[in-house]
Amino acid sequence: MSTDVADAQQRLTARAARQRIDERELERAIYQAANHAGLSQRQISDIVGIHSQATVQRILRRLTEDPALLEERPAEIIDRRAAGLINTKDMMDRLLNWRYSFGGVVRIDGVATDAYATGDWDEIEMAFYRGLLSDDEFQALAARHLKSMGSGLGG
Numbered sequence: 001m002s003t004d005v006a007d008a009q010q011r012l013t014a015r016a017a018r019q020r021i022d023e024r025e026l027e028r029a030i031y032q033a034a035n036h037a038g039l040s041q042r043q044i045s046d047i048v049g050i051h052s053q054a055t056v057q058r059i060l061r062r063l064t065e066d067p068a069l070l071e072e073r074p075a076e077i078i079d080r081r082a083a084g085l086i087n088t089k090d091m092m093d094r095l096l097n098w099r100y101s102f103g104g105v106v107r108i109d110g111v112a113t114d115a116y117a118t119g120d121w122d123e124i125e126m127a128f129y130r131g132l133l134s135d136d137e138f139q140a141l142a143a144r145h146l147k148s149m150g151s152g153l154g155g
Contacts, residue, residue, distance in 0.1 A: 013131075013132070014082055015083075017078075017079035017082035018085075020076070020079050021076060021079050021085070024076060026048070027059050027063065027070075028070055030044055030048070030056060030060065030063075031059075031063045031070060033047075035064075041053045041057050073123060074098055074120050074123040075123040075127060078091065078095075078123075078124075078132050081132075082132055088137075092137060092141075095124070095141055096141065096144050100119065100120040100145060101119035102119040102121050102122075103116055103117055103118040105117075124138070
C-alpha cells in the first residue's frame, strides 16, 4: 500500500472517529441544556443550527428513555484513541478494566425472537473487525475477559 493511501486511510479514520465523538458530546450537551439549564427544544435547535426542533425532540426522547446512552462506551474510548485524543496506554487501561456486557437473542415470555440485543463486548469485536484495534490489543482484551470470567469476578 502506498504512503499516500495509508495516510489517507489514517486521516479518514481519525476524522470519522472525531465526528462520532463530537456527535455523542453534542447529544450530551443537548440533554444537559434541556434537562438542567431549562432551554426549550426551539432554543437548542436555534443554537445548534444543524438540528431541527423535531430532531432535538427525538434526541431528547431517546436519551430520556435510555439514560445509559449518555454514558461513555467502549466504542467511544476506542474512537478517542483513533482521533488522537488519548494514547494507546490510556485506551487499553480503560478497556482492560471495563465490566463488559454481552449481547444475545431477545426473548419475549421465554421465547427467542429473531432480534439481537448488543452488549459492550460487541463494540470491541466491531472495532477489531474495522481495524481500530490491533491483533495484540484484541488478544489482551479477550485474555483479560476470559481471566475475569474464570475467576468468577465478572467482565
